[in-house]
Amino acid sequence: MRYYFIVLLSSTIFCSTGFDVVQEDTVKIVEAGGDVNFTCIFPGHVPSTKAWFKQTTVGKYLQIVSLDLKKQLKWNSSFEKTNRFNVTKVDDYFNLTILKTKPSDSATYYCVVSAYETIGMGSATRLLVKDAATDRNTTLHQSLIETVDPGDSVNLQCSIFTESCAGDHSVYWFKQSSGHPEGVLYTKGERNGRCKNNTESQTQSCVYSLHKNNISRSDSGIYYCAVDQCGEILFGRGTQLNIREYFDFNPGLLALGISNIMFLALVVVLGIKLCRSQIKTSASQTTQDEDGLNYASITFRQKPLNTRRARAKFTQDQSLYAQVRSHQ
Structure with missing residues (x-):
């Protein structure tokens, strides 16, 4: 299996690469025991052979599974026995699924597709499996x-x-x-x-x-x-x-802000002047009302008194002042 992968890599150098193989995810992170899916997308109009490879953390390459032109799957026995590896095969994609992942599944996975003298290889997906039972001394x-x-x-x-x-x-x-x-x-x-x-x-x-x-x-x-x-x-x-976020200086916004402040100040000044004008008008009106008061002297004369005593008592006329408000 290892030599087959080397042959495929060599073929990518000497043969033309007429189509792309897309592995959508660069890295996959999963908790131990979870499932993970790797995608492999390619043009489906040309008959081709597909294969998934695993590059372990120590640099070893292992073929997991392949699909030949006759649509027959060929599994590496070490992966088939685990019953944790499945593939989904359609004309334009060949996806790999790992069930109940383990820390030993942490590796780099490649999808390789070959058609006649043309070979395409995906950009690889790195699988990182989190293990809660990792060595506590680290x-x-x-x-x-x-x-x-x-x-x-x-x-x-x-x-x-x-x-x-x-x-x-x-x-x-x-x-x-x-x-x-x-x-x-x-x-x-x-x-x-x-x-x-x-x-x-x-x-x-x-x-x-x-x-x-x-x-x-x-x-x-x-x-x-x-x-x-x-x-x-x-x-x-x-x-x-x-x-850190910085606000960009905008001269237009600054001018708008200054004009708004000036307009507000103008409104305040005009409001104060209007208020003072109203106060002056009210005071002037009050003064005019006071000037419109007329005072009249009314003299009441008694009938001539027949007795001398009465005339002595009322030697002066009695005056009564009445206040009369004029109405305009």
Whole structure:
């Protein structure tokens, strides 16, 4: 099976590639025990042979299943016995399903289609199976939040501390965002981490980095690192990358804001002047009302008194003043 895959790879170099093979997902993440489906889409108008291959974490290639021109399936016995691998075959796609996934299923899966002298290969799908029973002596650490300005650079770090398994690690970085629920793979198994060994405690610590330049809003999201060590996949908790928001300066909006403020101030000034004018008018009206009051002196004369005593008593006329309001 391994040699068949090598022959197919060699054929892709020397033969023409007249059609594309599409594997829709770059990375698949699933909890241990869950099911996962891999898509393989290709032109269906040409009779072809299809096959699925598995590249293990140690770089070994295994053929899982193939479908020949006679529509007959041929399974690798090691996969057929598990009863966990199924395929769905139609004219233009050949999908692979793994039931009840296990940590050992973590690998890279390729779909290969050949027709006459033309061979097409998918871009591969990396399967990462989360296992809750991962070795407790291994710790994977990521910073929780990173906040940067647009246009800056950032180094996202992933640190691993292990006691049980020292040596090289394959580290995968992927981004989780609303637009890509399955994640976008950034690196495919880098091994250039900075590692230190402690001979006394027989532990190893390694630091892996993902460097990104010229950060923009599209880079915001949660970045996870997954470390493949000794056939096991460890997952970090993820680093939330936040991009600071800045409001763009717009001269038109500034001019509109200033004009609105000036208009409001003008309205206030005119309102104050109108209020003062009304107060003055009311005061003037009150003064005019007071000036319109007329005072009249009314004299009442008694009839001539016959007695001298009475005339002495009323030597002066009695005056009565009455207030009369004029009505306009």
